[in-house]
Amino acid sequence: MLLRHTTDEATRRTALTVNPAKTCQPIGAMYAALGVHRCLPHSHGSQGCCSYHRSQLTRHYKEPVMAATSSFTEGSAVFGGQSNLLQAIDTIFATYEPDVIAVHTTCLSETIGDDLVQIVAKARTEGRIPEGKDVFFANTPSYQGSHITGFAKMVKSMVDHFAQPSERPAPRLALFPGWVEPADMREMRRLAALLGQDVIMAPDTSGVLDAGMEAEPSFYPAGGTTMAELRALGSCRASLASGPSASSLAVQALEGKTGTRYETVELPIGLSATDRWIEALRRASGMPDVPAHVRWERARLVDMLCDMQQYLYGRSVALWGDPDQLVSLVEFCIDMGMRPRYVVTGSSSRSFEERLAAVVAGRCPEMRVASGHTADMLLLHQWIKQAKVDLLIGGTHGKYIARDESIPLVRHGFPILDRVGHQYFPTVGYAGGMRLVEQILNAFLEVKDATCPEESFELVM
Numbered sequence: 001m002l003l004r005h006t007t008d009e010a011t012r013r014t015a016l017t018v019n020p021a022k023t024c025q026p027i028g029a030m031y032a033a034l035g036v037h038r039c040l041p042h043s044h045g046s047q048g049c050c051s052y053h054r055s056q057l058t059r060h061y062k063e064p065v066m067a068a069t070s071s072f073t074e075g076s077a078v079f080g081g082q083s084n085l086l087q088a089i090d091t092i093f094a095t096y097e098p099d100v101i102a103v104h105t106t107c108l109s110e111t112i113g114d115d116l117v118q119i120v121a122k123a124r125t126e127g128r129i130p131e132g133k134d135v136f137f138a139n140t141p142s143y144q145g146s147h148i149t150g151f152a153k154m155v156k157s158m159v160d161h162f163a164q165p166s167e168r169p170a171p172r173l174a175l176f177p178g179w180v181e182p183a184d185m186r187e188m189r190r191l192a193a194l195l196g197q198d199v200i201m202a203p204d205t206s207g208v209l210d211a212g213m214e215a216e217p218s219f220y221p222a223g224g225t226t227m228a229e230l231r232a233l234g235s236c237r238a239s240l241a242s243g244p245s246a247s248s249l250a251v252q253a254l255e256g257k258t259g260t261r262y263e264t265v266e267l268p269i270g271l272s273a274t275d276r277w278i279e280a281l282r283r284a285s286g287m288p289d290v291p292a293h294v295r296w297e298r299a300r301l302v303d304m305l306c307d308m309q310q311y312l313y314g315r316s317v318a319l320w321g322d323p324d325q326l327v328s329l330v331e332f333c334i335d336m337g338m339r340p341r342y343v344v345t346g347s348s349s350r351s352f353e354e355r356l357a358a359v360v361a362g363r364c365p366e367m368r369v370a371s372g373h374t375a376d377m378l379l380l381h382q383w384i385k386q387a388k389v390d391l392l393i394g395g396t397h398g399k400y401i402a403r404d405e406s407i408p409l410v411r412h413g414f415p416i417l418d419r420v421g422h423q424y425f426p427t428v429g430y431a432g433g434m435r436l437v438e439q440i441l442n443a444f445l446e447v448k449d450a451t452c453p454e455e456s457f458e459l460v461m
C-alpha cells in the first residue's frame with residue numbers, strides 16, 4: 001500500500017497541492033514548438049527545468065526530445081538572462097542549424113523579469129538571427145497555468161508571429177488540433193482529407209515525435225508545420241479550434257490579426273464529440289453531406305457500442321487529466337452507458353465545469369467535479385476511498401491509486417510514462433473511439449478473469 005496514509009477524509013484546502021493533476025507550462029510550450037518543422041525549442045531558464053521538461057516528453061513519446069537552454073547560473077539569476085539568451089541564439093543557429101527557435105520562459109526568468117520582446121528584438125537588430133531564420137517566443141512561468149496553457153500560449157505565439165493577412169483567402173482550413181498525440185493529429189488530417197478539406201495544421205507533431213527509423217538519421221525529422229505554412233494561416237478561409245482550452249487563444253488571435261472567422265468545438269473523442277467535429281469540418285468544406293466512408297466508420301463504432309453494451313452499462317469511472325480531453329471523454333463514457341463519478345483536472349479553466357455540464361446534460365447527477373490547483377490526485381484518492389469506482393481513466397500518475405485500490409486503469413492523456421502505443425494509435429475520430437472502447441472493455445475483462453471464482457472462469461466472454 002504505497003498510498004496507505006490516504007484516508008477518506010477530504011478536508012478543504014486552499015493553498016496546498018499534493019500530487020498535482022497537471023504539470024508545468026513550459027512542457028506544453030515545448031511540445032507545441034516540436035510541432036513546427038525544423039524548430040528547436042529553447043528553455044529560457046536553468047538547466048534543471050529544461051532537463052525535466054525534455055525527460056517528461058521523452059518518456060511519454062519514447063523519442064529523444066531535443067531542446068536548448070539558457071543555462072542560468074547564480075549570475076543570471078541576479079543580473080538577468082539577456083546575455084545568456086543572446087549567446088544561446090548565436091550558438092544554436094551556428095551549431096544546430098534549425099530554421100526557427102521557439103523560446104519559452106520558466107519560473108526563474110519570469111521572476112527576474114526578463115523581457116523577451118526586447119531581448120529577441122535586440123538579437124534581430126544585432127544580426128544574430130540569420131537571413132531566412134526566425135525566433136518566436138511565449139511567456140510561460142509555471143507558478144500559473146499548466147502544460148495546457150503553456151501549449152495554448154505557444155500556439156498563439158505562432159499565429160501572432162507568423163500569420164500574414166491576405167487579400168485573397170485560399171479554400172483552406174486552419175486546423176488547430178489541440179494537445180493530442182501525434183497519431184491523433186495524423187488521424188485528424190486523414191478525416192479532413194476524406195471531407196475534401198485541405199488544411200494547414202498548427203502545430204503538427206506527427207512525423208516528429210512518432211517518426212520512423214530513416215537510413216539517413218536527421219536531427220530534425222521530416223514532420224511539423226513549416227514556417228511558410230504558419231505564414232499562410234492568415235490566408236485560410238476559416239479556422240477550426242479543436243478543444244477550447246488548448247486552441248481558443250490561437251483562433252481568436254488569428255481572427256484579430258487577419259479577420260479569419262473561426263469555430264471552436266470539443267476534441268473529437270468518442271461518438272458525439274466526433275459527430276460535432278465532423279459536422280464542423282463538413283460546414284467548413286462546403287460539402288453537402290458527410291462522405292459514405294466516414295459514415296461507415298461511424299456505423300462500425302455504433303455497432304461495437306451496441307454489441308458491448310452489456311459489459312459497459314452502469315460501470316462507474318473516475319477520470320483525471322486535461323480539460324479538453326476530459327469533456328469529450330466524460331461525454332463518451334455517458335454515451336457508452338457508464339457513470340463518470342469523479343472528474344479532476346489540475347488545470348484551472350473558467351469554462352471547464354460549464355462545458356462539462358453542457359455535455360452531461362443532467363444524465364449523471366452523482367458526478368463530482370474539481371478543477372484548479374487543489375484538484376489533485378490526493379483529492380481524487382480521497383473521493384475513491386469514500387465510494388469506489390469500477391475503472392480509472394487518466395495518466396500514469398494514477399497507477400498508485402489503481403494498485404492500492406485494485407481498480408483497473410486505462411491510461412489516457414499526458415503523461416503516460418510506463419506504456420507504449422498512445423503516440424502511435426489514435427483515440428480521436430470514430431476509429432479512435434473503437435480503440436478506446438477496446439481498452440476499456442479489455443480492462444474490465446482482465447479483472448473478471450483474474451478475480452472471478454473458479455466455477456465462473458469462462459473461456460469465452
Ligand code: SF4
Nearest residue numbers: 024049052106107142
Ligand atoms: S515549475 Fe518552474 S522551476 Fe519547476 S521545472 Fe517548471 S518551469 Fe522550472
